[in-house]
Amino acid sequence: MNRYPVIEIPFNYRxxxxxxxxxxxxxxxxxxxxxxxxLLTHRSICLPSCNECATIVKRSAFSSLYAYRDAIKKxxxxxxxxxxxxxSNWTKQELEESxxxxxxxxxxxxxxxxxxxxxxxxxxxxxxxxxxxxxxxTIEQEHDSFDFDGVTYVSLDDAVTHAVxxxxxxxxxxxxxxxxxxxxxxxxxxxxxxxxPALTSKNREAVFLDILQSIGL
Numbered sequence: 623m624n625r626y627p628v629i630e631i632p633f634n635y636r637x638x639x640x641x642x643x644x645x646x647x648x649x650x651x652x653x654x655x656x657x658x659x660x661l662l663t664h665r666s667i668c669l670p671s672c673n674e675c676a677t678i679v680k681r682s683a684f685s686s687l688y689a690y691r692d693a694i695k696k697x698x699x700x701x702x703x704x705x706x707x708x709x710s711n712w713t714k715q716e717l718e719e720s721x722x723x724x725x726x727x728x729x730x731x732x733x734x735x736x737x738x739x740x741x742x743x744x745x746x747x748x749x750x751x752x753x754x755x756x757x758x759x760t761i762e763q764e765h766d767s768f769d770f771d772g773v774t775y776v777s778l779d780d781a782v783t784h785a786v787x788x789x790x791x792x793x794x795x796x797x798x799x800x801x802x803x804x805x806x807x808x809x810x811x812x813x814x815x816x817x818x819p820a821l822t823s824k825n826r827e828a829v830f831l832d833i834l835q836s837i838g839l
Contacts, residue, residue: 625651626666630753639672641694642744647673652690654682661685664761667754674698686761687752692776695745699780706745707788708738710771746774770808778805785812792821799833 628649629640637646650671653659659666663686678697684690699706712720714735752759768778775781782800786793789812800811814837818829 624649624668625656626668627754628668629759630756631670632750635750638670639675640669640749641671641675641691641747642698643747643749644672644674644744646670648676650676652687653684658683664759665754667752667759669752688761691749695776696780698741698745699775699784702741703784703787705737705741706773706784708734709742709773710785710788742773768805768808781808789816790819791815792818792826795821795826795830795833798830802834802839803837 631638638644639646648671649668651666651668653662653666661683667687669687675694675698678701679690679693681693684693708717712734717735752761766777768775768781770781770785773784775784782793782797785791785808786796791812792815795818796811796815799814800808803811814833821829
């Protein structure tokens with residue numbers, strides 16, 4: 623049941639989830655409970671959502687729709703990390719030219735890149751302008767997003783989490799190297815740290831110093 627005004631939906635988006643662009647499953651209330659209305663920095667609304675985006679985040683209290691959307695994107699990134707890692711480990715051309723054999727590998731070659739592009743599109747999707755009763759809804763963005771390998775992550779922290787899981791990095795080493803060379807060299811930091819997937823606190827400092835020396839710092 624819709625408790626709040628429904629956002630205006632352009633004709634070509636009439637069956638589309640506002641959060642990820644997948645087919646709409648339902649119209650959801652935001653906030654979920656009327657008792658949470660006093661937490662919002664903007665008016666309460668209803669908007670279209672697919673089933674996964676409507677249910678993937680278990681908590682319900684948020685300060686804004688964008689905060690809720692960020693939580694959904696983060697949950698999708700975690701849940702579909704293996705699919706997103708395809709784009710980090712391969713290029714489309716590399717997959718097409720790979721010499722993987724066997725029915726399972728052939729199936730992977732055919733489906734892997736389309737699966738990645740589909741999930742990449744869902745994570746990157748920004749929805750359409752929010753308009754209610756001919757009035758544009760203005761919401762301040764609460765986080766600075768971060769782009770890497772064609773995927774827009776909710777924050778740099780989420781990109782770090784994805785990289786650590788995908789490339790089996792030592793998180794403490796990676797974040798320390800990243801802090802030195804800067805987030806603009808995110809990919810370079812991954813390449814430097816992939817050589818040291820499992821470190822003890824005893825040898826992590828020595829490895830860090832070796833990396834600094836190797837890049838002339």
